[in-house]
Amino acid sequence: GERNNGFDVLYHNMKHGHLSTKELADFIRERATIEEAYSRSMTKLAKSASNYTQLGTFAPVWDVFKTSTEKLASCHLDLVRRLQELIKEVHKYGDEQIKAYKKTKEEVSGTLEAVQNIQSITQALQKSKENYNAKCLEQERLKKEGATPREIDKATVKSKKATDTYKLYVEKYAAVKSDFEQKMTETAQKFQDIEETHLLHMKEIIESLSNTIKDTHLQIGEVHEEFINNMTNTTVESLIQKFAESKGTGKERPGTRLNMTVEEMLV
Amino acid sequence: GERNNGFDVLYHNMKHGHLSTKELADFIRERATIEEAYSRSMTKLAKSASNYTQLGTFAPVWDVFKTSTEKLASCHLDLVRRLQELIKEVHKYGDEQIKAYKKTKEEVSGTLEAVQNIQSITQALQKSKENYNAKCLEQERLKKEGATPREIDKATVKSKKATDTYKLYVEKYAAVKSDFEQKMTETAQKFQDIEETHLLHMKEIIESLSNTIKDTHLQIGEVHEEFINNMTNTTVESLIQKFAESKGTGKERPGTRLNMTVEEMLV
Numbered sequence: 001g002e003r004n005n006g007f008d009v010l011y012h013n014m015k016h017g018h019l020s021t022k023e024l025a026d027f028i029r030e031r032a033t034i035e036e037a038y039s040r041s042m043t044k045l046a047k048s049a050s051n052y053t054q055l056g057t058f059a060p061v062w063d064v065f066k067t068s069t070e071k072l073a074s075c076h077l078d079l080v081r082r083l084q085e086l087i088k089e090v091h092k093y094g095d096e097q098i099k100a101y102k103k104t105k106e107e108v109s110g111t112l113e114a115v116q117n118i119q120s121i122t123q124a125l126q127k128s129k130e131n132y133n134a135k136c137l138e139q140e141r142l143k144k145e146g147a148t149p150r151e152i153d154k155a156t157v158k159s160k161k162a163t164d165t166y167k168l169y170v171e172k173y174a175a176v177k178s179d180f181e182q183k184m185t186e187t188a189q190k191f192q193d194i195e196e197t198h199l200l201h202m203k204e205i206i207e208s209l210s211n212t213i214k215d216t217h218l219q220i221g222e223v224h225e226e227f228i229n230n231m232t233n234t235t236v237e238s239l240i241q242k243f244a245e246s247k248g249t250g251k252e253r254p255g256t257r258l259n260m261t262v263e264e265m266l267v
Numbered sequence: 268g269e270r271n272n273g274f275d276v277l278y279h280n281m282k283h284g285h286l287s288t289k290e291l292a293d294f295i296r297e298r299a300t301i302e303e304a305y306s307r308s309m310t311k312l313a314k315s316a317s318n319y320t321q322l323g324t325f326a327p328v329w330d331v332f333k334t335s336t337e338k339l340a341s342c343h344l345d346l347v348r349r350l351q352e353l354i355k356e357v358h359k360y361g362d363e364q365i366k367a368y369k370k371t372k373e374e375v376s377g378t379l380e381a382v383q384n385i386q387s388i389t390q391a392l393q394k395s396k397e398n399y400n401a402k403c404l405e406q407e408r409l410k411k412e413g414a415t416p417r418e419i420d421k422a423t424v425k426s427k428k429a430t431d432t433y434k435l436y437v438e439k440y441a442a443v444k445s446d447f448e449q450k451m452t453e454t455a456q457k458f459q460d461i462e463e464t465h466l467l468h469m470k471e472i473i474e475s476l477s478n479t480i481k482d483t484h485l486q487i488g489e490v491h492e493e494f495i496n497n498m499t500n501t502t503v504e505s506l507i508q509k510f511a512e513s514k515g516t517g518k519e520r521p522g523t524r525l526n527m528t529v530e531e532m533l534v
Binding site: 012013016017019020023026027030031034037038039042044045048049052053055056057058059061062065187192195196198199200202203206207210213214217220221224227228229234236239240243 | 279280282283284286287290293294297298302304305308309311312315316319320323324325326328329332407459462463465466467469470473474477480481485487491494495497501503506507510
């Protein structure tokens with residue numbers, strides 16, 4: 001009911017804490033799966049680059065693409081490995097969380113008792129107050145309506161009894177109230193501490209995730225810088241030079257060899 | 268054959284140039300497909316984040332994850348769009364290349380003729396030289412062996428005729444040689460210019476690809492910085508505060524409401 005709302009909400013939130021841990025592990029696992037697929041696709045793309053024609057002046061450029069794409073694949077695979085390590089840590093934390101929650105459940109059992117105690121006394125208190133009111137009204141009604149002294153005496157006894165009962169429950173309530181308040185305050189503090197520790201741990205995990213992703217981002221940036229440098233070094237002149245050397249056409253006069261053959265023949 | 272190697276190699280390289288263009292378009296398309304799949308997976312991951320429990324203190328963190336993951340998906344989708352634009356440009360260039368190559372093929376037809384011309388004259392020159400050598404040797408053999416004057420005269424006539432033919436082909440060779448050399452030099456220069464222009468264009472496309480990828484990389488970096496900032500702003504205190512507000516448990520004393528109800532009742 002509404003009366004022990006505070007306790008229930010806090011107690012269930014502790015369970016939600018464990019659910020969050022599981023969900024964070026799921027989230028990281030899904031991310032790892034995505035990165036793994038991306039890495040595999042990049043490896044395939046690198047193979048495509050190496051399967052392109054090895055003929056013509058452009059051929060050496062495919063090596064630059066291949067190397068860079070392989071490195072990209074490797075960066076993302078490295079990320080996958082680190083994410084998998086992180087998932088293990090999250091699971092480990094989730095297990096610790098369950099143990100801690102079981103321990104807490106035992107520790108707060110006294111509070112739950114106090115909650116139930118004050119609830120039953122509150123109910124009894126309410127009932128006795130209603131009874132007290134009813135009996136007082138009945139006594140005054142009989143006096144007003146001019147009932148017999150015997151009837152009035154009887155009502156007075158009932159009213160007196162209801163007042164005593166009511167006072168008893170007020171005293172009982174006062175007695176359990178301080179016990180309830182003390183335990184509830186302690187438990188609320190305990191739940192809050194658990195919650196704070198949990199959120200701090202979650203934030204640490206997320207920071208670790210962030211750092212991993214940031215590292216990967218930096219590595220990818222380096223791969224990209226390297227690609228740009230390699231492409232800058234792969235000049236048009238160097239490509240034509242390489243091609244001329246591999247084909248032996250000579251760079252300046254492709255007709256030279258033919259001439260040589262004839263000239264030699266005429267010697 | 269080996270003799271017009273230079274021409275063939277250069278001519279075929281021009282065709283390889285077009286093949287490279289097609290392959291570069293294929294490479295970019297494959298990359299775009301990978302990025303599209305990655306973006307789709309990220310969108311799915313963002314949905315996962317928004318489907319996680321909305322209960323408990325950790326719930327607001329999923330919004331931070333969701334926003335960041337959606338933005339990541341968007342960065343990669345933006346990359347896909349830009350790569351598709353680039354593919355269009357590469358195809359357009361490929362079409363221009365084909366036109367230019369057809370034009371070049373016509374322009375170098377004179378050179379091909381000159382190549383074939385010098386080839387056939389070279390062959391004839393070689394044959395006439397062999398014939399000249401044979402006839403001279405025959406003439407000397409007959410002289411040594413003391414053949415009849417009639418036989419020697421006949422051989423001398425044949426030797427003379429072979430010498431004339433040989434001289435004729437040497438002259439013919441000299442005549443076509445300069446034409447061949449001039450055309451071949453021009454054509455080699457033309458092929459080299461085409462090759463240089465092609466490689467420059469390819470390098471421009473690759474630079475455009477690099478810039479696009481670099482832009483995306485910077486955008487992703489910004490998304491990540493934003494995530495880190497949002498996580499820093501999502502303090503443990505703010506999460507507990509938000510939770511307490513949403514549940515109305517009160518931060519300090521969850522038992523307060525129960526007490527209030529009883530105190531009011533006692534008035």
